[in-house]
Amino acid sequence: MEGTIVNVQKYSVHDGPGIRTTIFFKGCPLKCWWCHNPESISLKEEIMSCEDKCTNCGRCIKICREEAIKLKDGNPFVELEKCKSCGRCAEFCISDAKEHVGRKVHVDELIVQIKKDIPFYEESGGGVTFSGGEPLMQGEFLNEVLKRCKKIHINTTLDTCGYSDWEKIDKIHDKVDLFLYDLKIFDEKKHIKYTGVSNKLILENLKKLSSLGKNIYVRMPIIKGINDDREHVDNCVEFLSELNILQVNLLPYHKLGMNKYNKLAKEYKLTGEEKPSDSEMREIAEKFRTAGIKVKIGG
Ligand code: SF4
Ligand code: SF4
Structure with a gap:
């Protein structure tokens, strides 16, 4: 079975525990204004x-x-x-x-690449991370690679926006050791404006994974003027404090992907000035801490 990926990044240390091989899938159902991997949005090469x-x-x-x-x-x-x-x-x-950008890859080829890094996983407690784009857009392919990874006892992490039919998630969650689950905007209308889709499914799926006792790190990008306001942060803290999650990672906006938009003839809708200050980030983190939620600034 084949899937379409953007690239395979080796020796990654920000996409889960230990040293990891991160596979960036192509295709995402969201179009976030701040996306720094716009080349992974379309499923097409x-x-x-x-x-x-x-x-x-x-x-x-x-x-x-x-x-x-x-x-x-x-x-x-x-x-x-x-x-x-x-x-x-x-x-x-x-x-x-x-x-x-983008190439078809067979499951067998990916597994060969993954196996080469087993000594690094064993040494560091690492493994493989599936990122993108949204890996669940290619659910069958993802399921196949996960199955093969688990067969050879490799630790797996899924970086997901959570916008997927539950059936797809239900098929794979037993083969995922850690979910890196994005929570971008709590208000539905704002979510539609800035990502192109409703967040209802995303919030429901997060609740379901939490009720199953899965290991979940919630990742929240913080973008000045879009989701750094008090009301938004309070809503997220209240929602997440009811769930069973291991940690929240607050990811301050950066403009690293900005020039890729030009290269793809796509419009970048932000100004590039939306990075929150360090003190704002600390204030937001404090709100989570006060609610008893483990929080970290950065990935
Ligand atoms: S623009 Fe480049 S990739 Fe597209 S059809 Fe022409 S040669 Fe092929
Ligand atoms: S015109 Fe520019 S993009 Fe085209 S082949 Fe020459 S250097 Fe490359």
Whole structure:
């Protein structure tokens, strides 16, 4: 069985316990304004264009069989509706100005890569983390890789936005040792505005996982002017204090993914100035601590 991934990151230390191999799946049902991995949102393979590296040699225009690359303001521009994501332009660009994002991978190939890092997992108490994008978008593939990991006793972590039919989660939760579960915005209308979907399913699924006694770290991105207000924080503290979770991780907004939007011809809707101050982060953390919830600033 095959799935589509963006990449496999080795020796990761922020995606669960110990040293981990993190597999970034392609495809996500949400479109968060602050997403720093916009290349993982579409399930389709894509081309990222870096104007700074382009020498305007014109090779990509000639090489594209779909005639999907045209000159726009003197620069080669990919017309997404015509592009078939074949990757030829990236392959033939000698300036690395085009990058082919996403590739199909077979479960067997992933397991071979994962097995190579077993000594690191054993040494550090690490394992494999499934991230993205949203791994549950490719539920069957995820289930298959998880099954194979558990067969060889590898620790597994699932980084998820929680927006999925319960049936998919129900199929895999017994093979996941730790959930990194995103809680982005508590108010439903605001959630729809900033992520494109309702949060009802996300909150329900979190409650269900909690009632099953699963190991859960809740991850909350904190974005100034969007979800750092008192009312939002209080609502989250109240909701989470009723659940059975191990820890909350507060993740201050950063603008590291901002320039990828340009490369993908996508609009970045924030200003890049939405990072909360250290003192704001400490104040928010204190609210969780006061409610008896273990909290950490950062991943
Ligand atoms: S092949 Fe690369 S360097 Fe040449 S025009 Fe295309 S993107 Fe630019
Ligand atoms: S990926 Fe293929 S179809 Fe798309 S622009 Fe490049 S060469 Fe053309």
